[in-house]
Amino acid sequence: MQFYFIGGLGGNCYHLAPLIDELGFPVTFLDPYRETIQTEKDLRAWFQGQIVQDEEICLLGHSLGGDLARYLAAAFPQIKALILLDGGYLDMEKILPLVEELEGTSSFMQQQVFATLEEAMLSELGEEADPTPIARKAVEASYRWNPASEQYELNLDLEKILALLRLRRQIKTYQIPLADLPVLFIGPRYQEEPEWRKEALKQLDPQIQQVLLDGLGHELYTEAPEIVAREVNNWLQNVHK
Numbered sequence: 001m002q003f004y005f006i007g008g009l010g011g012n013c014y015h016l017a018p019l020i021d022e023l024g025f026p027v028t029f030l031d032p033y034r035e036t037i038q039t040e041k042d043l044r045a046w047f048q049g050q051i052v053q054d055e056e057i058c059l060l061g062h063s064l065g066g067d068l069a070r071y072l073a074a075a076f077p078q079i080k081a082l083i084l085l086d087g088g089y090l091d092m093e094k095i096l097p098l099v100e101e102l103e104g105t106s107s108f109m110q111q112q113v114f115a116t117l118e119e120a121m122l123s124e125l126g127e128e129a130d131p132t133p134i135a136r137k138a139v140e141a142s143y144r145w146n147p148a149s150e151q152y153e154l155n156l157d158l159e160k161i162l163a164l165l166r167l168r169r170q171i172k173t174y175q176i177p178l179a180d181l182p183v184l185f186i187g188p189r190y191q192e193e194p195e196w197r198k199e200a201l202k203q204l205d206p207q208i209q210q211v212l213l214d215g216l217g218h219e220l221y222t223e224a225p226e227i228v229a230r231e232v233n234n235w236l237q238n239v240h241k
Contacts, residue, residue, distance in 0.1 A: 001055075001056045001057065001058050001080065001081070002028070002051070002052065002055045002056070002057050002058070003023075003025065003026065003027040003028065003057075003058050003059075003060065004027065004028045004030055004050070004051065004057060004058075004059050004060070005027050005028070005029050005030065005059075005060040005061070005062075005065075006030050006032060006059070006060070006061040006062070006065030006066075006068050006069050007029065007030075007031070007062055007063075007065045008062045008063025008064050008065050008066075008087065008219075009033065009063065009064050009105075009156075009161060009164075010033075010142060010154065010156065011062060011063075011065065012029075012031070012138060012141045012142060013029040013031075013141075014134055014135075014137040014138035014141055015138045015221075015222050016029050016221075017134050018134060018222070018225040019221050019222075019225040019228060019229055021225070022225045022226045022228075022229030022230075023229045023232060023233065024229075024233070027060070028050075030047075030050050032046060032065075032068060032164065033156060033157075033160060033161060033164065034157075034160070035160065036160055036163065037160070037163060037164055037167065038163045038166075038167065039167070040071070040167070040170070040171060043068065043071065043072070043167065044072070044075055044076075047072050047076065051076075051078075053078075054078070055078065056078055056080045057076070057078050057079045057080060057081075058079075058080065058081040058082070058083065058236070059072060059073055059079050059081070059082055059083070060082075060083040060084075060085065060232075061082075061083070061084055061085065061087050061088060062085040062086065062087055062221060063085070063086060063087040063218065064087060064164065064165075064168060065087060066084040066085060066086065066087015066088035066089075066173075067087055067088050067168050067171070067173040067174075068164075068168075068173075069082060069084065069087070069088060070082065070084065070087075070088035070173045070174075070176055070178070071171050071173050071176060073178065073181055073183075074176045074177070074178065074179075079181070080181070080182075081181070081182045081183075081184075081236070081239055082178070082181055082182070082183045082184070083183075083184045083186070083232060083235075084183065084184070084185045084186070084208075085186050085187070085220060085221050085228070086186070086187040086188065086218050086220060088173050088174070088185075089173075089174050089185065089200050089201070089203075089204055090174060090196070090197075090200050091172070091174050091196075091200065092168065092169060093169070094196045094199075094200075095196055098165070098166065098169050101165055102162050102165060102166075105158075105161060105162065105165060106158060106162070109153075109154050109156065109158055109161070112153065112154050113146075113149065113151040113152065113153050114143070114151060114152045115150075115151060115152070116152070117139070117140060117143065117152055119152075120139055120142075120143050120152055121136065121139050124139045124142070125139065138222075141155065142154060142155055143155055174200065174203075177205075178205060178207065178208070180207075181207075182207075182239045183205070183207065183208040183209070184208070184209050184211065184231070184232065184235045185204060185208050185209065185210050185211065186211045186212075186213065186220065186228060186231055186232070187201070187210075187211075187212055187213070187220070188212065188213055188214075188216045188217055188218065188220055189212035189213060189214050209235060211231050211235075213227060213228075213231075
């Protein structure tokens with residue numbers, strides 16, 4: 001079985017590297033955020049171009065990557081297992097209107113500018129952090145130098161991001177039936193859960209095995225790769241029995 005991972009918005013292969021180390025097997029990082037993906041057909045064609053045709057696949061997805069992964073799992077029969085890391089389960093309409101999400105994303109990307117990479121590092125990792133070399137690489141890969149503004153900006157194309165956010169609303173991933181596919185959902189357990197999240201977790205298909213982890217946030221696989229890897233490996237052992 002081949003393993004593929006679709007990260008959340010702004011994720012890169014360096015964010016994933018510590019989780020791969022803990023899992024103990026290779027995982028291919030996929031990055032849809034560099035592509036122009038406006039329709040379901042675009043999404044399927046992009047994924048088709050990333051995989052080897054006849055292999056059996058376990059697909060992992062985090063956040064928005066989880067929404068895309070759940071859609072693809074229903075569209076590609078060779079996907080034999082699906083792992084959702086706090087993604088693929090929310091009805092975004094219950095959280096905020098699309099226009100607000102697009103405006104908020106656009107505003108956030110325009111504000112994330114820094115004079116130096118060190119400033120970006122402090123913003124991403126905090127002043128107390130003593131970042132590992134891989135954490136530094138993850139931040140460095142997240143930014144690019146803009147010679148016109150003479151600043152570091154997020155290494156993302158706004159229009160491509162907005163297209164994917166629009167597509168998520170169209171495909172309504174949280175409603176997609178998963179037939180007999182084995183699915184693991186790993187997410188944080190917050191002390192104070194917003195109502196919309198409580199409801200969404202309650203409505204997850206009964207066949208989806210839920211693991212909620214205390215003390216972690218939305219970026220759980222970078223915060224505690226060893227804990228997430230343990231849950232994934234335990235589940236995979238049961239799936240393959």
